[in-house]
Amino acid sequence: MMSSRIFKKRKSIKQVEESNELAPKFDKNGLIPVVTTDFKTSEILMQGYMNEEALKKTIKIGEAVYYSRSRKSLWHKGKISGFVQKIKEILIDDDQDCVWLKVKVLGGASCHVGYKSCFYRSLQNITEDGVELKFTENEKVFDPEVVYPGIENPTKL
Amino acid sequence: MMSSRIFKKRKSIKQVEESNELAPKFDKNGLIPVVTTDFKTSEILMQGYMNEEALKKTIKIGEAVYYSRSRKSLWHKGKISGFVQKIKEILIDDDQDCVWLKVKVLGGASCHVGYKSCFYRSLQNITEDGVELKFTENEKVFDPEVVYPGIENPTKL
Numbered sequence: 001m002m003s004s005r006i007f008k009k010r011k012s013i014k015q016v017e018e019s020n021e022l023a024p025k026f027d028k029n030g031l032i033p034v035v036t037t038d039f040k041t042s043e044i045l046m047q048g049y050m051n052e053e054a055l056k057k058t059i060k061i062g063e064a065v066y067y068s069r070s071r072k073s074l075w076h077k078g079k080i081s082g083f084v085q086k087i088k089e090i091l092i093d094d095d096q097d098c099v100w101l102k103v104k105v106l107g108g109a110s111c112h113v114g115y116k117s118c119f120y121r122s123l124q125n126i127t128e129d130g131v132e133l134k135f136t137e138n139e140k141v142f143d144p145e146v147v148y149p150g151i152e153n154p155t156k157l
Numbered sequence: 158m159m160s161s162r163i164f165k166k167r168k169s170i171k172q173v174e175e176s177n178e179l180a181p182k183f184d185k186n187g188l189i190p191v192v193t194t195d196f197k198t199s200e201i202l203m204q205g206y207m208n209e210e211a212l213k214k215t216i217k218i219g220e221a222v223y224y225s226r227s228r229k230s231l232w233h234k235g236k237i238s239g240f241v242q243k244i245k246e247i248l249i250d251d252d253q254d255c256v257w258l259k260v261k262v263l264g265g266a267s268c269h270v271g272y273k274s275c276f277y278r279s280l281q282n283i284t285e286d287g288v289e290l291k292f293t294e295n296e297k298v299f300d301p302e303v304v305y306p307g308i309e310n311p312t313k314l
Contacts, residue, residue: 006287010314017270017312020290022280025313035192035201042199044192047255059283092290093275094268095312098204100276111251113174118250119257123179126216130163133177133249155174155252156182157167 006056010096017094025097026052031067032099036110038117039088039102045110046118048075050099062087064101070154081147083107107142112154114140114147163213167253174251182254183209188224189256193267195274196245196259202267203275205232207256219244221258227311238304240264264298269311271297271304 008023010016016023026032031049038045048066050058054074057065064085068075078084085103092099111118121133165180167173173180183189188206195202205223207215211231214222221242225232235241242260249256268275278290 013310013312013314016314020278020292022288022290033190033204035204037199037201042194044194044201044257047190047192047250059280059288090280091276091293092278092280093204094270094272094277098275100201113251115251118255119248120251121177121249123216123247123249131179131216133179135177136248153170155170157170157173 006059007052016096022092023096024055024092024099025095027097031069032097034064034066034099034101036064036085036101036103039104043117044119045085045103045105045116055099058087058101059090064103068154070156077110078106080151081107081109081112081142083109085110109141112144112148114142114144116141163216164209173253179249180253181212181249181256182252184254188226189254191221191223191256191258193221193242193258193260196261200274201276202242202260202262202273212256215244215258216247221260225311227313234267235263237308238264238266238269238299240266242267266298269301269305271299271301273298 008021010023015021024032030051034048034050036045051067054065054067064077066075066077084106087103089102109116115137120135120137122136123131124134125132165178167180172178181189187208191205191207193202208224211222211224221234223232223234241263244260246259266273272294277292277294279293280288281291282289
């Protein structure tokens with residue numbers, strides 16, 4: 001069992017910003033945002049959240065474990081799909097309220113829609129009247145209906 | 158004035174995930190998380206938030222405008238420091254609840270502590286007993302006391 005001392009108490013701005021102590025800030029829902037990139041291409045794959053337990057588990061097992069806000073539970077990424085994210089590096093930002101994971105994705109995809117990255121659309125043709133999303137990935141890596149049979153889509157309106 | 162029609166109403170999962178309509182989801186505080194990377198190096202510079210007005214303004218003026226949760230107001234990045242973020246590309250994720258900005262930073266820094274990126278520390282020496290943060294940037298790009306004289310540090314404990 002990893003010690004709970006892995007997270008230090010937040011004592012001062014200097015400690016948080018300029019020391020070598022890990023003192024992450026979880027918001028009032030107990031969550032910290034996480035940005036995950038491909039360690040080779042640097043592409044952003046997804047943005048998610050972790051609670052304390054998820055961050056500790058990620059550090060301990062070396063695979064990305066998020067907190068699913070829709071399912072209200074820990075979410076070991078890839079447990080269903082096989083697209084496990086192997087941790088290559090974990091960084092934290094200046095005020096320690098955001099985590100950056102650099103990962104290697106087994107199977108090559110991170111997005112439940114089937115694309116490699118969740119960010120597969122870019123804003124184009126911006127005018128006074130509107131904007132159009134253009135797909136930046138042309139083909140899906142996998143078919144979600146095959147990989148996630150009968151599983152509820154996590155996207156909420 | 159940019160039309161409010163720039164954001165479409167969220168009608169279906171298919172529309173949100175697979176169409177070319179921009180229908181961003183703002184959370185119950187009216188915010189959407191934003192990840193900002195250097196368009197050349199792909200390094201993550203910072204993670205912030207936008208409200209509807211900030212996202213519209215960012216799209217309109219081509220410079221990053223965030224919403225400051227500590228100051229509770231729009232935050233045109235670089236207005237004080239000169240480190241304006243020129244927008245090169247804007248992407249949105251699958252369920253449209255996160256924005257990715259690719260930017261060129263005038264002056265080369267994005268972090269109020271003085272570093273190029275807010276993510277200047279990496280988790281190292283992970284053991285059962287703890288973890289150490291190691292600095293990944295050796296020198297500050299600027300001196301915060303010169304650039305932000307008398308301005309309150311945005312980091313909150």
